[in-house]
Amino acid sequence: MLIDNWKTSWKFYSSAAAILIGFLNGAIASNFYGLFKGWTVEQVAALNAVLVGLLIPALRAIKQHAEEKSKTSGSQAGFARPGLLLAMAATLLIGCGSMEALKPKSFDDQLAAATKTSTFVLKSTTVLLKAGKISKKDAQNVLEQSDLAMAGVTLAREIKATDPAGAETKLGAALKILMALDAYLTSKGATP
């Protein structure tokens, strides 16, 4: 009886709509079922924005409805939890989508990621040096390590057509250097 009442009430349809929108949002972001393959990041972001635009008013309406009901019945509505869980689920799915988007699909993608990471390391070091968080000697060392990594990236790009295995090895070694530098800079940026 209670379930029947709940099912026929307005909040059931609102909740179902919110869950559907949350699922669709996550599905699009994570390219679930491959339905949105070939879409650009901007197209997916635009559709996500539209869906989130629908999701927020739906959750707001559910909350308002619950508040009105709790006023009349004097009971706790308890709608914050489903809303929070839904938001967490959507965030998780979107996070999975982001991880999917960050997967390299070609060797050139890997070269691009390594080069961008080296640039990120150099820019972060500049910021940390100017802020007095690392010494001149430390910064010089980071610069030299980055040069070493970029030499590996450049060589990997040059030999990728003639020696793919060698190129993979060179790129892997360069990435190890960059990840170590990134971890070092993160520790410097995080400590007061």
Place this chain on the structure above:
Amino acid sequence: MMTKEQLALQLLILALQNSDEIARLFAKGTTAEDLDALVKENADARKALQDAIDAA
């Protein structure tokens, strides 16, 4: 002098920009022209760091 929060924010922005640009490249597929542009950007960042080291 930059506060700890300002520094953390600046580093976070750099990290987010980096991830965003990598995701965009992966989504469209990196080309030789993209790689050339990235190498140029890297060289500019290297020069900026070298200048900061020299000035320190």
